[in-house]
Amino acid sequence: MRPASALHAARAGISAAYVCALVAVVLAFENPIVLAASAVAIVAAALLAGAGGPLLRAALFGVPFALLVAVVNPLVAGEGLTVLARLGELGPLGNLDITREGLVFGAVLGLRALLIVLASGALLAATVDPDELLGGMRRCSARFGLTAALAVRLVPVLGRDARRLADARRCRPDATDKPGGAERLQIVRAVATGALDRALDVAATLEVRGYAISAEGGRRRPRTRAPWSRHDLAVAASAAGLVALAAGARLLGTAGFEAYPRTIVAAGAGTWLIAAAIVAVALLPFADRRGILR
Amino acid sequence: MSGSGWPARERLTRTRRIALIAAAALALGGCGLGAGSDPGGPVSLTVTRDFGTEEVLSIPGAKVSGADTVLRVLQRNATVKTRFGGEFVQSIGGVAGGRRDGRPVDWFVYVNGSLTDQGAGAVGVNGGDRIWWDHRDWGLTPDVRAVVGSYPEPFVHGEDGKRLPVRVECADPKSKPCSDVADKLLALDIPIGRSNISRSAADESLRILVGPWKAIRGRDAESDAIDRGPRAGGVYARFDETGGELSVLDERGRTAQTLGAATGLIAATRSKDRQPVWFVTGTDDEGVAAASRALDEGVLSNRFALAISDDLPVAVPATPAAKAK
Numbered sequence: 001m002r003p004a005s006a007l008h009a010a011r012a013g014i015s016a017a018y019v020c021a022l023v024a025v026v027l028a029f030e031n032p033i034v035l036a037a038s039a040v041a042i043v044a045a046a047l048l049a050g051a052g053g054p055l056l057r058a059a060l061f062g063v064p065f066a067l068l069v070a071v072v073n074p075l076v077a078g079e080g081l082t083v084l085a086r087l088g089e090l091g092p093l094g095n096l097d098i099t100r101e102g103l104v105f106g107a108v109l110g111l112r113a114l115l116i117v118l119a120s121g122a123l124l125a126a127t128v129d130p131d132e133l134l135g136g137m138r139r140c141s142a143r144f145g146l147t148a149a150l151a152v153r154l155v156p157v158l159g160r161d162a163r164r165l166a167d168a169r170r171c172r173p174d175a176t177d178k179p180g181g182a183e184r185l186q187i188v189r190a191v192a193t194g195a196l197d198r199a200l201d202v203a204a205t206l207e208v209r210g211y212a213i214s215a216e217g218g219r220r221r222p223r224t225r226a227p228w229s230r231h232d233l234a235v236a237a238s239a240a241g242l243v244a245l246a247a248g249a250r251l252l253g254t255a256g257f258e259a260y261p262r263t264i265v266a267a268g269a270g271t272w273l274i275a276a277a278i279v280a281v282a283l284l285p286f287a288d289r290r291g292i293l294r
Numbered sequence: 295m296s297g298s299g300w301p302a303r304e305r306l307t308r309t310r311r312i313a314l315i316a317a318a319a320l321a322l323g324g325c326g327l328g329a330g331s332d333p334g335g336p337v338s339l340t341v342t343r344d345f346g347t348e349e350v351l352s353i354p355g356a357k358v359s360g361a362d363t364v365l366r367v368l369q370r371n372a373t374v375k376t377r378f379g380g381e382f383v384q385s386i387g388g389v390a391g392g393r394r395d396g397r398p399v400d401w402f403v404y405v406n407g408s409l410t411d412q413g414a415g416a417v418g419v420n421g422g423d424r425i426w427w428d429h430r431d432w433g434l435t436p437d438v439r440a441v442v443g444s445y446p447e448p449f450v451h452g453e454d455g456k457r458l459p460v461r462v463e464c465a466d467p468k469s470k471p472c473s474d475v476a477d478k479l480l481a482l483d484i485p486i487g488r489s490n491i492s493r494s495a496a497d498e499s500l501r502i503l504v505g506p507w508k509a510i511r512g513r514d515a516e517s518d519a520i521d522r523g524p525r526a527g528g529v530y531a532r533f534d535e536t537g538g539e540l541s542v543l544d545e546r547g548r549t550a551q552t553l554g555a556a557t558g559l560i561a562a563t564r565s566k567d568r569q570p571v572w573f574v575t576g577t578d579d580e581g582v583a584a585a586s587r588a589l590d591e592g593v594l595s596n597r598f599a600l601a602i603s604d605d606l607p608v609a610v611p612a613t614p615a616a617k618a619k
Contacts, residue, residue: 079380
């Protein structure tokens with residue numbers, strides 16, 4: 001079966017590195033122009049990878065979270081020279097002023113949080129095969145790789161358990177329309193208990209499938225090294241290019257941003273060049289459609 | 295429905311709503327939209343190093359916007375780096391706090407001659423305030439709570455925008471130095487009271503004690519603090535037991551210079567929960583007279599304290615930079 005995109009076609013480790021590179025770019029910059037370019041790159045990559053649905057689902061969580069970050073920052077950071085509102089002395093929080101600089105930086109932080117959620121929630125979860133990733137991690141650390149893969153797989157399972165338990169609770173004759181704290185706690189407790197039971201089942205299953213066999217005592221399947229495909233090379237080059245762009249820009253001091261005491265956004269040619277390069281480098285692997293599902 | 299016309303549950307909800315609105319109104323009463331009103335008078339900003347020895351920046355009418363804080367005034371008028379969420383000034387004009395020659399150095403801020411007891415971001419600015427940032431060695435003590443270098447503050451504008459009563463207390467109320475000091479303050483339109491030196495209870499008055507040190511010492515909590523040394527009183531100078539000699543100390547508390555007869559001293563100190571107390575004093579009557587003549591804005595500018603010997607100013611503390619000058 002043909003893969004849906006270059007990210008699906010590339011090895012899991014390489015695709016994961018690509019997503020990590022995008023996250024690294026987001027973390028490396030506070031400049032709104034570069035962050036906007038990163039947003040374009042992430043959203044476009046997700047759409048080109050056919051991960052529009054996961055992107056939307058990630059946004060349902062990510063947008064409120066980003067708004068929360070954006071709102072909290074001006075409340076806790078009273079820095080900035082342009083005071084918009086004075087909230088007075090508020091106990092242990094001290095003198096609280098809402099400044100324009102605090103609002104702007106809050107928006108920047110919120111955008112960064114949203115982009116990280118989109119990159120990991122949509123791109124990583126939708127395009128990277130966790131089994132293949134686990135197989136790759138086993139070479140470095142089997143326990144870490146196994147734990148990570150299980151966590152990724154079990155979270156939606158526990159979510160479905162919680163929904164089924166909530167539905168069952170609503171069938172009870174004494175159920176209320178809006179469950180209180182005690183009722184919600186009951187469900188959480190039931191899910192947690194179920195998770196422990198599932199953990200035992202998973203452990204037994206893994207043992208049967210040979211995960212407990214050690215390298216020295218057991219027979220190991222011979223590893224077959226497949227050569228890197230064109231998609232592996234393209235995605236890996238894209239990831240390396242993104243990291244190099246971020247590192248280079250930081251070293252050269254391009255695309256700077258100062259939040260306090262005045263908001264200063266570097267918007268020169270260098271910044272726009274970096275922004276354009278991020279979008280281009282991030283989306284180039286998708287240009288090669290050979291071997292990709294049409 | 296009950297006899298009052300509202301069901302009990304709806305009354306409770308209505309009560310809660312009213313209580314919430316009242317609480318919100320109370321809370322919002324302490325708030326304000328916009329930057330607030332301007333201070334209503336010029337605010338001066340001075341930045342120095344080494345106990346006022348080296349002037350880095352001096353702006354008689356600093357840029358101020360709305361109800362600014364001391365920190366914002368600094369940020370509007372100088373290049374500043376802060377730490378800990380903007381609450382702590384790390385560097386001004388590239389001069390940073392930290393360590394220098396193994397000694398701790400940092401920025402301290404005085405408003406109208408008093409060390410701020412809150413962070414600079416929490417102290418509001420009022421018209422006429424003199425803001426003074428000084429970068430200094432604080433290895434001996436960080437608690438230099440009052441300085442004379444912002445004279446005629448705090449006498450003209452007081453503290454927190456509130457003018458304070460001023461009292462001139464003299465060992466000899468009829469002496470010329472006492473009259474000179476009183477006249478200088480009256481010339482600045484500062485109403486004053488005059489009395490003998492008294493061990494007064496804590497009140498809101500600003501006090502200036504005038505007289506030879508041997509007549510002043512032991513009669514006031516603040517003079518006791520100065521006698522105990524810089525760690526207690528924040529003044530880098532000490533009189534000997536007789537009051538006839540004044541040792542001027544360096545930033546490490548070591549004696550840099552010993553001054554004898556006819557030496558004057560102008561210094562200020564401040565105890566907790568009390569207003570600053572100024573001393574126009576000396577080793578003898580001639581010293582006190584010299585000190586009273588030196589009570590002048592130009593002479594005291596950017597001084598932590600000042601000794602006068604042979605009618606010449608001697609910086610207190612005696613830092614290497616001051617000695618070089």
